[in-house]
Amino acid sequence: MKIDMDKNYDPKKVESGLENKWIEGGYFKAGKDEEALKKPRFSLIVPPPNVTGKLHIGHAKDNTEQDIIARYKRLRGYDVLFLPAMDHAGIATQAKVEEKIRAEGLDKYQLGREGFLKRAWEWKDEYAASIHRQWEAMGLSLDFSRERFTLDDGMQHAVAHVFKALYDKGLIYQADRIINWDPVLRTALSNIEVVHKDIPGKFYYFKYRLEGDPETYLTVATTRPETMFGDTALVYNPKDERFKKYANRRFINPANGQPLPLIADRYVDMEFGTGVMKCTPAHDPNDFLIGQRHHLDMPVVMNPDATMNELCGKYAGMDRFACREALVAAIEAQGDLIKIENITHNVGHSERTDSIIEPYLCKQWFVRMKPLAEAVDRIQHSRARTRFFPPRFAKTFQRWLDTTEDWCISRQLWWGHRIPVYTDRQTGEVICSETPLDPARYEQDPDVLDTWFSSGLAPFAFMGWPDDLSLMKRYYPLDVMVTGYDIIFFWVARMAFDGVHFTGEMPFKDVVLHGLIRDSQGRKMSKSLGNGIDPFDVINRYGCDAMRWALSSQGAPGLDLNIGESNFKTASEFVNKVWNASRYVLSQLPEGYEPRELNLANLSFASTWLLSRLNRCILGYQRNMDKYEQGQAAKYLSDFLWDDFCGSYLEWSKVELANADEAGKALVYDTLYHALSSLLQMLFPFCPFISETIYSYLPGHLSSLFDAGFPKVIPGLSPAKIARGTKLRDMIAYVRNFKSENGLAPNESVDLVFKCTRAEFDQLAPLVSRFAFARKVDRVAADAPGMRFFLNVGLLVDAADKEALAKKIAERIEKLESEIARSERMLANENFVKRANPKVVENERKKLESNRAELARYRSLGH
RNA sequence: GGAAGUUUAGCUCAGCUGGUUAGAGCAUCUCCUUUACACGGAGAGGGCCAGGGGUUCGAAUCCCUUAACUUCCACCA
Numbered sequence: 001m002k003i004d005m006d007k008n009y010d011p012k013k014v015e016s017g018l019e020n021k022w023i024e025g026g027y028f029k030a031g032k033d034e035e036a037l038k039k040p041r042f043s044l045i046v047p048p049p050n051v052t053g054k055l056h057i058g059h060a061k062d063n064t065e066q067d068i069i070a071r072y073k074r075l076r077g078y079d080v081l082f083l084p085a086m087d088h089a090g091i092a093t094q095a096k097v098e099e100k101i102r103a104e105g106l107d108k109y110q111l112g113r114e115g116f117l118k119r120a121w122e123w124k125d126e127y128a129a130s131i132h133r134q135w136e137a138m139g140l141s142l143d144f145s146r147e148r149f150t151l152d153d154g155m156q157h158a159v160a161h162v163f164k165a166l167y168d169k170g171l172i173y174q175a176d177r178i179i180n181w182d183p184v185l186r187t188a189l190s191n192i193e194v195v196h197k198d199i200p201g202k203f204y205y206f207k208y209r210l211e212g213d214p215e216t217y218l219t220v221a222t223t224r225p226e227t228m229f230g231d232t233a234l235v236y237n238p239k240d241e242r243f244k245k246y247a248n249r250r251f252i253n254p255a256n257g258q259p260l261p262l263i264a265d266r267y268v269d270m271e272f273g274t275g276v277m278k279c280t281p282a283h284d285p286n287d288f289l290i291g292q293r294h295h296l297d298m299p300v301v302m303n304p305d306a307t308m309n310e311l312c313g314k315y316a317g318m319d320r321f322a323c324r325e326a327l328v329a330a331i332e333a334q335g336d337l338i339k340i341e342n343i344t345h346n347v348g349h350s351e352r353t354d355s356i357i358e359p360y361l362c363k364q365w366f367v368r369m370k371p372l373a374e375a376v377d378r379i380q381h382s383r384a385r386t387r388f389f390p391p392r393f394a395k396t397f398q399r400w401l402d403t404t405e406d407w408c409i410s411r412q413l414w415w416g417h418r419i420p421v422y423t424d425r426q427t428g429e430v431i432c433s434e435t436p437l438d439p440a441r442y443e444q445d446p447d448v449l450d451t452w453f454s455s456g457l458a459p460f461a462f463m464g465w466p467d468d469l470s471l472m473k474r475y476y477p478l479d480v481m482v483t484g485y486d487i488i489f490f491w492v493a494r495m496a497f498d499g500v501h502f503t504g505e506m507p508f509k510d511v512v513l514h515g516l517i518r519d520s521q522g523r524k525m526s527k528s529l530g531n532g533i534d535p536f537d538v539i540n541r542y543g544c545d546a547m548r549w550a551l552s553s554q555g556a557p558g559l560d561l562n563i564g565e566s567n568f569k570t571a572s573e574f575v576n577k578v579w580n581a582s583r584y585v586l587s588q589l590p591e592g593y594e595p596r597e598l599n600l601a602n603l604s605f606a607s608t609w610l611l612s613r614l615n616r617c618i619l620g621y622q623r624n625m626d627k628y629e630q631g632q633a634a635k636y637l638s639d640f641l642w643d644d645f646c647g648s649y650l651e652w653s654k655v656e657l658a659n660a661d662e663a664g665k666a667l668v669y670d671t672l673y674h675a676l677s678s679l680l681q682m683l684f685p686f687c688p689f690i691s692e693t694i695y696s697y698l699p700g701h702l703s704s705l706f707d708a709g710f711p712k713v714i715p716g717l718s719p720a721k722i723a724r725g726t727k728l729r730d731m732i733a734y735v736r737n738f739k740s741e742n743g744l745a746p747n748e749s750v751d752l753v754f755k756c757t758r759a760e761f762d763q764l765a766p767l768v769s770r771f772a773f774a775r776k777v778d779r780v781a782a783d784a785p786g787m788r789f790f791l792n793v794g795l796l797v798d799a800a801d802k803e804a805l806a807k808k809i810a811e812r813i814e815k816l817e818s819e820i821a822r823s824e825r826m827l828a829n830e831n832f833v834k835r836a837n838p839k840v841v842e843n844e845r846k847k848l849e850s851n852r853a854e855l856a857r858y859r860s861l862g863h
Numbered sequence: 864g865g866a867a868g869u870u871u872a873g874c875u876c877a878g879c880u881g882g883u884u885a886g887a888g889c890a891u892c893u894c895c896u897u898u899a900c901a902c903g904g905a906g907a908g909g910g911c912c913a914g915g916g917g918u919u920c921g922a923a924u925c926c927c928u929u930a931a932c933u934u935c936c937a938c939c940a
Contacts, residue, residue, distance in 0.1 A: 007900095009902090221940070267940095268939095277939095285938050287938095289938090346939095392868080395866085399866075399935090399936075400936095554887095556877075559869080560869095562876085567875085567888090576900070577900065577902080577903085579899090580900035581900075584900080587899075627879085632878095632879075635877075646899085646903095647904085733906095736906065737906065739894090739905085740893075745905095746895050746905050746906080747895060747897070770897095829920050832921070833920085835920065835921095
């Protein structure tokens with residue numbers, strides 16, 4: 001058949017235009033027609049990327065995995081909803097936009113809230129467009145007609161609705177609490193937005209002198225002297241005999257000369273430090289609790305930007321760390337510094353700005369998590385539970401359910417969902433409203449919500465909830481959620497409790513967690529290391545198919561994956577192999593070839609063998625895809641392609657095509673065609689571009705592989721024919737091995753002699769002789785010296801070096817003897833025969849038998 | 864301080880519910896341009912499956928333990 005496939009595979013040429021063809025063909029659209037609606041549904045969403053920048057290789061991995069599932073399910077006959085979305089990423093985006101504005105010499109306060117938001121939306125539009133281009137370049141089969149944004153109108157309503165519902169139930173409340181304050185962004189953060197790092201610090205020991213008796217003092221240590229302006233007490237453990245005598249006495253705060261009461265509280269660890277600690281209720285979560293128990297004052301001593309406030313005397317206006325230094329110097333000067341110890345301690349940093357978090361007392365909004373988590377917990381202990389892949393992540397998730405604390409949801413930012421709580425300017429009445437209230441009369445809370453408050457609603461709100469439930473009716477809950485294990489707490493957990501609370505069920509049936517992408521040395525990718533990989537760059541150099549294959553065909557579920565140049569190179573070699581094999585098959589098919597039913601009865605043993613390997617591949621592929629083990633599925637595919645199809649059958653088929661009659665040739669064409677089209681169907685989810693392109697060259701192709709479905713296993717293949725194929729493979733391997741070990745070039749001519757039946761000889765000889773470069777091939781009636789045996793076939797290669805051959809055979813005999821001894825031992829073991837799986841025992845028997853037979857033949861030849 | 868993961872060939876990793884002689888890719892070495900592919904093909908070398916116990920007829924696989932590394936969680940001043 002004449003084909004216009006290029007001799008060399010060019011990914012750019014292959015990949016261009018296909019995404020549009022699929023989109024225009026409606027292949028990505030969920031429920032596109034009556035017929036689609038009759039199919040079972042399958043749904044998943046893209047974890048919304050932040051509109052802060054370009055997608056990185058981690059996104060590519062995540063999205064590729066999702067897309068492979070989506071395409072696979074379509075081939076398996078599902079109507080798939082694969083919904084795209086992006087996240088406004090409150091803090092991250094605001095930080096970027098602020099940075100940009102600063103670069104222009106402005107600050108956000110000059111622009112004002114409205115002006116700033118305008119700039120933020122411009123930013124969003126720009127980055128959303130770029131993310132869009134990347135999605136398309138990655139070949140994602142997203143239903144773009146249903147794209148969502150976490151700050152779009154529908155989401156605005158969903159968020160207000162959810163807030164009000166939780167507020168009305170008392171599950172959202174406002175309170176003064178110690179929260180994590182990011183002094184750079186000047187906003188509160190939730191606990192999980194704080195990263196704890198071990199950093200070097202100092203432990204300062206100060207004298208707190210007894211009021212009225214300056215010679216008596218208590219030694220108190222602190223790591224944060226600047227907070228001493230907020231101290232309202234000294235605390236010791238009530239069981240600690242050392243300090244009981246000072247109960248109710250007061251000690252002088254060396255920072256400001258104020259007297260502090262000495263109080264007793266169980267919290268203090270007698271073994272730690274000096275046994276006495278200072279209590280700063282407004283700047284430390286534990287001190288806050290102590291302060292509450294003892295009704296202490298709770299003065300805040302810092303401004304929102306972490307400079308000291310007016311309570312700090314001459315230090316007012318100073319940065320917290322400058323103040324620390326100055327204050328320590330002053331205390332030392334007044335003779336109250338005892339010592340400074342260098343220590344390493346664990347300090348919270350802002351995930352976004354990396355600034356040191358200031359625990360800070362202020363009024364914020366919180367979600368009461370306990371009842372919400374308990375509801376999820378109940379479902380996770382019932383049959384309706386969500387399954388985790390790999391299962392160990394269910395434990396991680398469970399830990400969150402067990403330990404989660406109230407979630408601080410208010411952020412002192414502008415970019416985000418405004419808190420729907422209003423105060424009547426006249427009456428001071430506070431109202432939570434789903435719809436905006438008249439700004440003339442009501443003043444809205446200035447804060448916005450944590451980004452995750454909205455993304456937690458994704459599974460149902462992206463489907464139109466609460467306004468239009470039609471999409472949700474068909475596609476909710478999601479069949480699978482694929483994401484990185486690093487956002488189990490951030491996102492998966494929140495979707496879970498929102499889903500359970502608002503829809504009564506878990507929002508996804510399966511959760512598949514994958515690892516992080518690291519560089520070839522296993523290091524995390526980061527800007528500072530400069531080891532990041534741009535998916536666009538990979539696509540430009542190797543093509544999208546190669547990138548997808550590299551990202552999906554290796555690694556195990558839930559484990560981090562190291563990716564480097566060599567992985568992409570290897571992947572592109574695989575794709576190239578597909579191209580060449582296909583080109584060959586298509587060139588062999590006769591002009592006007594029409595696909596037809598396989599005639600199994602007349603099929604040659606080689607073809608039958610290939611189909612048996614194909615069956616194995618289909619089953620292995622399917623089994624692994626169904627449990628989200630794409631790497632394993634890909635392994636089946638590449639093994640089949642490389643070893644069985646290209647390595648063996650394509651070569652064998654050349655001989656068959658040269659020797660067979662017309663009917664025989666036709667059967668080979670059928671096999672080639674069938675194997676290739678099945679291969680393309682299975683490859684399609686992984687490498688959609690090349691498989692679709694090649695498919696379009698196949699005779700009798702449909703308009704897309706999407707229409708071709710999934711290959712079926714062929715039943716009823718003759719075991720005898722399959723066995724002959726295996727035998728052929730072994731024989732060829734033997735001759736090649738023989739040559740290599742005897743220093744003969746692979747294409748060196750040799751003489752071969754077979755001892756087998758006439759029929760077997762006629763079938764095997766032409767094939768073996770071609771791949772062995774045999775000068776002549778004969779059949780003998782009896783075993784001959786120097787003969788090697790394969791099951792019931794003997795093979796004699798004319799040995800240039802008789803000694804080497806004899807040695808080879810001697811080795812073989814030794815091997816056989818030890819194998820026979822081992823089998824005999826096992827079979828003599830009553831326990832083995834009695835307890836082992838009968839199939840295993842049977843196999844062992846067969847093996848023993850054939851080994852004995854082979855050994856007997858060598859013996860009969862005098863070896 | 865808790866919890867999870869990892870430890871298999873020089874490197875990066877597979878090995879699913881225990882069952883022949885533990886695999887792949889890359890790298891190394893030998894050889895081969897045979898009309899799909901040198902981005903190819905044929906072969907070779909290389910592993911006490913981290914150490915130690917245990918369960919079992921049988922363990923890389925299950926259990927216990929030790930060690931190293933990684934990650935997550937955690938309010939010890």
